[in-house]
Amino acid sequence: MNEADIPIDIHAGKLLDWLVSRRIVNKNWHQYVREVRSRISNALTDMPAHDGLVQLLKGAHINYFHCQQIIDILKTTEADSRNVFGRYGSQRMKDWQEILRLYEKDSMYLAEAAQILVRNINYEIPGIRKQIKHFEQLGVDSDKKIVDLQRSERAVYGEYKALCKQLGIEGENVRQELVTKVVELPEMLNKITATVPELKKAIELYTAFLGNEGCLSVLRHVANAGNTTVYEFLYSESPLSIELPPLKFVADEKAAVVQNDVIDFGDNQGGIDFGNDAEIDFNIDTGDVNLEVGEIDWGASEDPGLEAPAEIDFNLSLEESGIVVESDGNAGGVAKGDEAYSICDSPVYRERFINDLLELESFLKMRLYDLNAAESEHILSLTMMDNYPDHDVKSLTQMLAQVDVLYSNIDSKQIQQLHQIKHSPKYVDILTSKLKQKLVAIDKMKDTEKVMHERAINFRQQSVDLKPTLAKIIEQTGILQGQIEKDISKRYKNRVVNLFGTNL
Template sequence: MNEADIPIDIHVGKLQDWLVSRRIVGKNWHHNVREVRSKISNALTDMPAHEELVQLLKGAHINYFHCLQIIDILKTTEADSKNVFGRYGSQRMKDWQEVIKLYERDSLYLAEAAQILVRNINFEIPSIRKQIKTFEQLADESEKKAGDLRRSQNTVRNEYQALCRQLGIAGENLRDELVTKVGELPEMLNNIATSISTLQKAIELYGAFSNNTECLPVLRHVAKTGNSTVYEFLYSEPPLSIEVPPMKFAVEKSVPIATVQEIDFGNDGGTIDFGDIGGNGIDFNVDAADVNLEAGEIDWGVSDDVVDPNAGVIDFNISLEESGIVVEEGGNAGGVARGEEAYSICDSPTYRERLINEMLELEAFLKMRLYEVSVGDAVHILSLTMMDSFPDHDPKSLSQMLAQVDVIYEKINSPQIQHLHQIKHSPKYVDILTSKLKQKLLAIDKMKDTENLMLERAVTFREQSAGLQPTVTNITDQTRILQSQIERDISKRYKNRVVNLMGANL
């Protein structure tokens, strides 16, 4: 086999060691590179305006092969300075020719080119590609976070809308809508109380079983009379008038101080004048000359000359008709319902709780009876015979009763009724509930801002990644060119044998 046909394979990582071991370059070639780089820096300060030079020097690390191209371009731009002997008088040409001579001394250019090739392959190109990959990952993560935030927004928004639907409000002006919704609470409670009348049969069954006709008093009263006042439940008769306590969250109008000038005690004979409130004293319409300040004497307004012998004697023979005193009948007829007695049973915090507890008691009884009727063993047959006098005492009727209790219990314990009841009877609950709803809106706005920020970051990372693509492409192309130039140079030294630089993954 011909020696010229045998290729020379050199691993890129071992290229510099291979050049030194073949004595193509010296071991101390690093010390001579500084002088060459200094000459190149000085020569670059004086360059002609030429498009090819601009493209050549753009973003490139100048090496020996670039210098050869620069001289070829200067042969055109500096042609006027050429003399008859073929030499150039231009200082620019002389500077670059000197750089070429320094490079070619001891094949310094080949050692530097090998160093640039190894650095580009092992560090520069991988580093830029790693930056591109990092920017792409950051962009993907930002877009993923934006998607998660968008889903979280939808979740919180659905919770907000569900809570608004639960409360029966639109959610535009939260506090005012909640306060207005409380006005509908009495009608809702009256409808629930009306449906409680369907539990009459279940209440009678429980009373017959427990042999107590007065069991479940609150539930029994509501089933019979509806959502009456607590006063009527306590005294078994409706009041003549009801003074419902004002809602604690309502805003009271302040009375101007200028209008407070006199106190009305309710006497129709006129007003009592306390004089100037501003500090001039209280005028009792008594002349100071008529006041006797001597100790031990009190003027009762009775003359010493006129003494009634019957004074101090009480006449007990006056009739009630003559005295004008009217004695009402016994009991609470004509009473006024005030405070908690003015609330309806379903609205009063205390009696509402009692009503719910009695419903739970009735529910537990019905479940137990349904179980006993369904099992039907010998022990339970005895208890069934005790209830023979009560009609419709079978699993089907018990299941219907139990279903009615469950439906009414769910109505009176619905979230909307609970919230409205708390708003009416708790001065701070409306603000707490409003704050809770507003926090969800603030959370949505915050997540939306964060989502927009994540999307902006993703765009920025994409732009940075795209901005590095031309750089890595340019360096890769230059590295491939440099690799082929080194291969040709080494090939000339070995009778044009094929040279392959291995391991350059470009």
């Protein structure tokens, strides 16, 4: 086989070591390349206007092969400076020719080209590819965060609407709607307590079980008389008039802002001065007061000879005396304060009403448990409830279901919150703030979503901008690889040279 037909295969990563080992380049070549790079920098400051030079020098690291192309261009631009001996008088040409001469000394240009090739293959191209992939991944991550934010936004908005639905409001003007809803609370309570008379049989059963007519007093009253005022429950008669306490919360949202007010004692001063040296003047003149201890003069005569005073006659009628005795204030009176509330609207008696419901519920559950256990074991129940055979499992289950429905209605979230709003001045602010926090969170998520959308666009744009740079470097590296292979081939009788491992 002819030697010229045997190719020379060189790993691109070991090209520089291959050149040094075959003494094609000097192992200390990097010590002399600085002078060449300095001359190139100086020569680039004085270049003629030429489109070819602009394209050649654009975004490229100048090496020996670029210098050859620059000289070819200067041969046309500096043709006027050439003398009869074929030499150029232009300083530009002389500078670049000197650069070529320094490059060709000990084949230093080949070592530098090999270094550039290895750097591009191992660092520049992988680095740019990694940056492009990183920006693309950042764009994908931003899209995922946008999707997560949208999901969270929908979830928070769903919670907001669910809470508004629970309160029975639209959520447009939260405070005003809550104030309006509180006014409807008495009517809502009356509708709920309208079903209490259905529990009379259960109440009678529990009363018979305890043998106490006074048990479940609040629940029994509501079952017999309805959701009356507390006044009527206490005094067993309806009031002549009802004076409900004013609502404690502020309807205007701006007026509800908490301020650090000082206590106004009505003295038209900023505060009370309790000075240490101040004394209280009671405006008492003690100048003429005789403080000696004496006996009390009761106005009775001590002289035995005087006539004894007449005795008081207590047998006068009230009509003759002109004294009008009023009633104790309960019969036909006015319901004021807490007594003006209905039983289920009063904080104290509402709790007692619910406690009675729970007590009745517990009794029914225990009785059902006893009956079920007795039926499952086929034994006779020896409890005192055997005196009421008309109440079987089916009837007790129905009673328990009625109690559960009433309890779930009276103790629902909507009723609880409206009750707290009515009787707690600050609760309406807490509830309004809670709802607004969800809206604020939604707005923040929308703002973050916009930012992430802008970031995704920016990351993708950076990735797109890097792709032409990557393509340019790959192209230049491929050209440089071909130039190196061609140069080495000339040194070995034009044998084929293959640089592998470039992965361009």
